[in-house]
Amino acid sequence: MKDCIQVTLPASKTSLGLDVDESLQVIKLYDARFMDHGIKCGYKLVNFQGYVLTKKSDIITALIQWNNQSRRDTLYPGDSKEFVYEFEIITK
Numbered sequence: 001m002k003d004c005i006q007v008t009l010p011a012s013k014t015s016l017g018l019d020v021d022e023s024l025q026v027i028k029l030y031d032a033r034f035m036d037h038g039i040k041c042g043y044k045l046v047n048f049q050g051y052v053l054t055k056k057s058d059i060i061t062a063l064i065q066w067n068n069q070s071r072r073d074t075l076y077p078g079d080s081k082e083f084v085y086e087f088e089i090i091t092k
Contacts, residue, residue, distance in 0.1 A: 003089040004046065007037045011081035020045050022056055025090070039087055047086035 009017065009031065017031030024045045029035060046053055051062035070081055 003091075005038060005043075005087050005089060006047075007034060007039060007085045007087070008082050009033055009085070011083045016059070016083065018045075020056060020059075024053055024056060026087070042090050044088040044090055045085060046088045047084075049084055 015030060017029070018026055018034060018039075019028040019030075021027050026039065026041050026043050026045060029039065029041065045059075048059055049062045049066040051058060051065065053059060053062070
């Protein structure tokens with residue numbers, strides 16, 4: 001079984017808060033809250049918004065599906081939209 005960390009952060013309209021390479025390994029973190037959760041460069045992004053990622057372009061597909069769904073779902077006062085990330089811990 002692979003060790004994973006799930007992180008939930010408020011959704012942003014401008015950024016996912018990180019960059020990944022073609023193999024989905026984190027190469028840059030722009031949001032310090034990832035580090036607060038123990039996320040490091042080299043970890044692999046394996047799931048985003050409930051969508052299993054196999055290639056970098058799957059992130060866009062997950063965002064489109066999430067955006068379409070969030071337009072149909074109404075938020076109650078105090079609710080906020082969130083991004084849910086799941087990272088595989090890569091140990092060397």
